[in-house]
Amino acid sequence: MSDRSDAGYLAYVNGRLTAMRRVAHMLCGDPDQADDLVQETITKLYARWPRVSQADNVDAYVHTMIVRAFLDEKRRGWWRVGLFASTPERPPAAQQPVEEQTVVRAALTEVPARQRAVLVLRFMCDLPIAEVAEILGCSPGTVKSQTSHGLNRLRQILGDAEDVPVTPSNSAGGIR
Incomplete structure (x- = not known):
């Protein structure tokens, strides 16, 4: 190169x-x-x-x-180990309350991997449906259904908690 x-x-x-x-x-x-x-x-x-x-x-x-x-x-x-030449920097401190972050992150780990990927890309990265579909190599309809199923699973895990809404404004911030 x-x-x-x-x-x-x-x-x-x-x-x-x-x-x-x-x-x-x-x-x-x-x-x-x-x-x-x-x-x-x-x-x-x-x-x-x-x-x-x-x-x-x-x-x-x-x-x-x-x-x-x-x-x-x-x-x-x-299945494999990767090493950095030096210790990586940690991301800056989050802007939302730690309790909410902890609850949402813990709940996300219980969601199936593909649904979790859709939720992270849609709500945490604030990407449109078409771009998420392109990234995942599926149709926009699949992204919509995976989003619906993932949100339903999160609601089940969180016990329909009204105080922890799953919206883009509740994310750790978009990456754009």
């Missing part, structure tokens, strides 16, 4: 690393596992960077890579 291409890759990754970690953490609920997902994603991204950097929406491509890495891990289980 050329020095110019490396510089573009490093600029992109350094600028989006916190957002990638946030998405991965919302998907898996574990900061260490989220770091593993991000590491796997940025490693694959480096190998594909010359082609990916030409894409119209690099962020959508990277979201797809993170979600697929998460879903693959859920299918196969934890």
